[in-house]
Amino acid sequence: MFNYYKLIENKYIILSFRMILGSVFIFASIDKILHPDAFAEILHNYKILPDILIYAPALLLPWIELIAGSFLIAGIFMRGSVLILNSLLLIFILAITINLVRGITFDCGCFSTIPGESGSVYFLLIRDILLLIPGALLYRNYMKKRR
Amino acid sequence: MKKIIVEILSILITALVAALIFNQVSGNKTPMFQNYKSTESVDLKHNIETIDIEVFRYYLERGGTIVLDARSGEEYISGHIPGASSFSNNEFYTIFKERGELLQLGNTVIVYCSGPSCEDSHSLALKLAAKGIEDIFVFGGGIEEWIGAGYEITGKNI
Incomplete structure (x- = not known):
């Protein structure tokens, strides 16, 4: 019988997952770092955070994405990086879902602060859920190694 | 653990150190702990003119004017200025993709929302201006002033 667990523990598969997840977050962070005001407006439009808590995450979040994504690719603090990136994905999924349930239409701002550049919100939700797959497998792999 | x-x-x-350093050295310095304030409404006062109901009526009678309702689709359906199209500010990016080209034909564009205190019309006007639409005004009194002046409103007209 084919051993799936052995496959997902293959070093090349793990490396590919690191590259995919890391580069997605690095790519997603660049435009937000360069345009914090535009990203602040996008966070504001999510209507989840109070006004006093808009600028701090608008400044910090893209840098967390960049640093954790870069560390994951470079092989530095991999457990911490993958845990942070998975947490961010869960937060994004939760925020998008809350607004879809509330019927609020908004610009995701996931990859770009340019209006409409990020694509359909449903597509982004599915993409974030799909990104959780390599994220979860990487996390499982690193936690297993630790035991 | x-x-x-x-x-x-x-x-x-x-990340915190990098963010703080970058924020200090970049020309676009953002305050970290301050109530969020849309830069749009600040810029708007300098760039986009707010008109009163008389001027608004003049543009309607003159023709060649596109009137946009910046409120939500539900509010629009419940009653809007006759001839206005729904262009919810909250759905700007989706709607602009579908109908943005129609606004770029050189017509005068006037946007309104609930009343003098709502921000959606100002926000929408600036977004449209950023998309290259030049001849654009905000009807500041919005639907409140329109109804208050005794003019009729109508149902769905998307």
């Missing part, structure tokens, strides 16, 4: 916490803290501190 302790090692993971140290790793997470190291990443977060590195």
Whole structure:
């Protein structure tokens, strides 16, 4: 019988997952770092955070994405990086879902602060859920190694 | 467990330091702990003119004017200025993709929302201006002033 667990523990598969997840977050962070005001407006439009808590995450979040994504690719603090990136994905999924349930239409701002550049919100939700797959497998792999 | 916490803290501190340094050295310095204030409405006062109901009526009678309702689709359906199209500010990017080209034909564009205190019309006007639409005004009194002046409203007209 084919051993799936052995496959997902293959070093090349793990490396590919690191590259995919890391580069997605690095790519997603660049435009937000360069345009914090535009990203602040996008966070504001999510209507989840109070006004006093808009600028701090608008400044910090893209840098967390960049640093954790870069560390994951470079092989530095991999457990911490993958845990942070998975947490961010869960937060994004939760925020998008809350607004879809509330019927609020908004610009995701996931990859770009340019209006409409990020694509359909449903597509982004599915993409974030799909990104959780390599994220979860990487996390499982690193936690297993630790035991 | 302790090692993971140290790793997470190291990443977060590195990100915090990088963010603070970048924010200080970049020309676009953003305040970290301050109530969010849309830069749009500040810029708008300098760039986009707010018109009163008389001027608004003049543009309607003159023709060649596109009137946009910046409120939500539900509010629009419940009653809007006759001839206005729904262009919810909250759905700007989706709607602009579908109908943005129609606004770029050289017509005068006038946007309104609920009343003098709502921000959606101002926000929408600036977004449209950023998309290259030049001849644009905000009807500041909005639907409140329109109804208050005794003019009729109508149902769905998307």
